[in-house]
Amino acid sequence: MEQEQSSKKRLLVGLVILLVLLILGGLFWYFFGRSPEGGREGELFPFGTPSQDTERTEAGSSDTPAAGEGQQVSEINIEEPMFRQLANVPVLGAYALEREGIEYVRYIERETGHTYEVNVRDGSRKQLTNTTISRIQLADWAQNGNMVVLRHLEQDPLSGRDIIKTRLGRLDLSADSSSGEVGGMVLETLPDDITALSVAPDGKNLFYLVKTTNGVSGSMMNFDTRTKKRVFQNSFSEWLPQLLNDGTVMLTTKPSGKVEGYSYHFDPKTGNLVRLVREKQGLTTLGDGTGSRVLFGENIAKDAVLGVYSKSGFPADEGIVFYEKILLITALPEKCVWLSDNIHTVCGSFITTPSGLIPDLWYQGRLSFADTFWAANTDTDELAFLVDPKKEVGQEFDVMNPLLSVDQNYFIFTNKKDGTLWSMRIIQKQTANTSPVDTSGLSPAELEDVKGSLPQNTKPAQ
Structure with a gap:
């Protein structure tokens, strides 16, 4: 009997072992022996499991086909830098021009007065003049970059007082440019003590102001003929x-x-002086090419505020017309340029306003900004962030004297921190939609302030 029970027990153990072996074999086949069902590995590797051969090819092994053996070779495109330093020494003035489809900028070297021209795209530089002119403090270009108005202070030997000297420089570039010869600059004298001047955007005419015993007089000069005509007289100087x-x-x-401060539009033909922007502390302005829109900066509670004025007004709800509105970037008009459509503008904008009186301390060089770059649509109030140079190139810029390249693809500016000249390639990156200001709950007086400095439903005289 005991022998029979022992035989049954061995049989049972054998069956259990056989069953376990069958189960293990099935599991092994399930996980390792069968082909993968479509799509299961694709969930981890959307383009299939990379093989060792594939990895070697991507690493550039000898298995990689040579050029011309069935592999299409694309041209390497090295992206142009966002920022380029066009001059690494202090400069005065800059003028953008285009020649044979290439963008250039001309500038005056502050220390020597020599003129240079630089290719905006690749930074290659060429000296145009070697006439040394010392003590220059301001330079304004005219006549397609072939003339420049230069100003400096000079002490009168008799009275000892400082005199504002102004000269007109004409670039003499008659030498063959391909020969590598450097030209000169022919200088002409303009009236002394010109307190302020402006060259027309087309570079054909100059308007300048000279103090008189009764205030100030303003004259217009044509660069072609050099004819001068006094067109303005005012007791305020x-x-x-x-x-x-x-x-x-x-x-x-x-x-x-x-x-x-106040801003006016003056027509020399009629003598009309029409007020545009008024009663703004720290007022500075930048009109578009036609004067129909004006960027203005003001100081509100020690903060710099940038606004825009329109002669025709900005229509609002219920027939209300606003002639002024605030742009939600912190900037000075002196840091902005208008695009040719007279709607869009590009600005250097500082994130925080440093403590101090603005713009006084900035003009005096006692206060500096760290600008980021923005574009604004003055119709829709849309803002587009362009770039933060601190993050892009590890550099801080305090933008002054900005201008656009002829093709409007480059924002050219002087860094006020050291006087060097830079270009920024304009790429729109991020748009911020700004909502209209909620005027509900405002008193009639407050609503009138929001509408702007001109009465509702009126237009400035033309």
């Missing part, structure tokens, strides 16, 4: 002019953050 292509002039009172 502290003006900053901006000459427009149609021969009219924007006149803005010299700014101070403690004083309310």
